[in-house]
Amino acid sequence: MSALLVRxxxxxxxxxxxxxxxxxxxxxxxxxxxxxxxxQCYALQALAARHSLTTGELAxxxxxxxxxxxxxxxxxxxxxxxxxxxxxxxxxxxxxEITAQGRALVAEVRKALVQEYAGVLRTVPAESRDAVxxxxxxxxxxxxxxxxxxxxxxxxxxxxxxxxxxxxKRR
Amino acid sequence: MSALLVRxxxxxxxxxxxxxxxxxxxxxxxxxxxxxxxxQCYALQALAARHSLTTGELAxxxxxxxxxxxxxxxxxxxxxxxxxxxxxxxxxxxxxEITAQGRALVAEVRKALVQEYAGVLRTVPAESRDAVxxxxxxxxxxxxxxxxxxxxxxxxxxxxxxxxxxxxKRR
DNA sequence: GGATATACTTGTTCTGTACAACTATTGCTG
DNA sequence: CAGCAATAGTTGTACAGAACAAGTATATCC
Numbered sequence: 332m333s334a335l336l337v338r339x340x341x342x343x344x345x346x347x348x349x350x351x352x353x354x355x356x357x358x359x360x361x362x363x364x365x366x367x368x369x370x371q372c373y374a375l376q377a378l379a380a381r382h383s384l385t386t387g388e389l390a391x392x393x394x395x396x397x398x399x400x401x402x403x404x405x406x407x408x409x410x411x412x413x414x415x416x417x418x419x420x421x422x423x424x425x426x427x428e429i430t431a432q433g434r435a436l437v438a439e440v441r442k443a444l445v446q447e448y449a450g451v452l453r454t455v456p457a458e459s460r461d462a463v464x465x466x467x468x469x470x471x472x473x474x475x476x477x478x479x480x481x482x483x484x485x486x487x488x489x490x491x492x493x494x495x496x497x498x499x500k501r502r
Numbered sequence: 503m504s505a506l507l508v509r510x511x512x513x514x515x516x517x518x519x520x521x522x523x524x525x526x527x528x529x530x531x532x533x534x535x536x537x538x539x540x541x542q543c544y545a546l547q548a549l550a551a552r553h554s555l556t557t558g559e560l561a562x563x564x565x566x567x568x569x570x571x572x573x574x575x576x577x578x579x580x581x582x583x584x585x586x587x588x589x590x591x592x593x594x595x596x597x598x599e600i601t602a603q604g605r606a607l608v609a610e611v612r613k614a615l616v617q618e619y620a621g622v623l624r625t626v627p628a629e630s631r632d633a634v635x636x637x638x639x640x641x642x643x644x645x646x647x648x649x650x651x652x653x654x655x656x657x658x659x660x661x662x663x664x665x666x667x668x669x670x671k672r673r
Numbered sequence: 674g675g676a677t678a679t680a681c682t683t684g685t686t687c688t689g690t691a692c693a694a695c696t697a698t699t700g701c702t703g
Numbered sequence: 704c705a706g707c708a709a710t711a712g713t714t715g716t717a718c719a720g721a722a723c724a725a726g727t728a729t730a731t732c733c
Contacts, residue, residue, distance in 0.1 A: 466637030
């Protein structure tokens, strides 16, 4: 690996880590302000962008286990921000859709976030703003090429059990 | 607010939100791999950068309540990554310092992250890399000018209680 | 010197997430 | 085609991170 690349990576590490750290806090506050958890918000945004998603697709998108996703969807359904529908082809599948109410909330959150960013951008010299945004999408593109979640944890001394074997005792 | 700024803010919102989302997942996996929680890691990094910090300073830095911070420090002390010391002037204060072991772990984590970033950077056209990093620090500077945590939550219908009044019943 | 403020700790609760087991459905194969 | 295996999701349970409330010790101010 070239020395230059290493130096650049070090610099990026410093800057980006700190940037994300700061951003996270504000983002969290902003979103929670609207009564959504981060996961709920991500899920809702994903649903707003597509017509419908299955529980599994959502889980993969958010890097959550399906069991967790079920519960996040439960919350959204309970608050009537999303609804569960059936899939015509495969009756095991659960198609999740956003409701009008959900769509409205996503719009509201987005508006607040955009305001937030406008505030940030205002303190960036006007002539650099486009460059900053451009750089960001460049980096995003780079990230997109890589897996976002670690591929399950097949790592450790984890025994693969037969599905239909004798039920395993809980510890 | 100018229409241009709004458009830019919208674009930034989209790109940056997605970038952070993806980054978070990887970051979480990466760090947990070293046996540190995110908060522990942030705390340790802050400690590595300075000589010592009080519990309160750490809490402010991480946007955590002091009570939570106490426990995060507990964890670091238990695993001998940090130690608690006294303050010569004010005996209420708890000065937290990183140990040699902690410093080594921070270095290890950092190394892994830098590798990660090098991988990302490699997929960015070589001639854009410096610009991307520059843009990032520009944005970071902009964020630094703003408070990172929402200023306590004086917002809601929250009653301010007298400190020395009759103890309030838990619900 | 006593009330009040500050810095932290401890007890408790809540929420988010994972893991294991279970149900229902679909698909594959002898 | 019967039955086993795979897939999609739900439910029971456990645990960690974080908050809130109350408690303790020290410092500061009138």
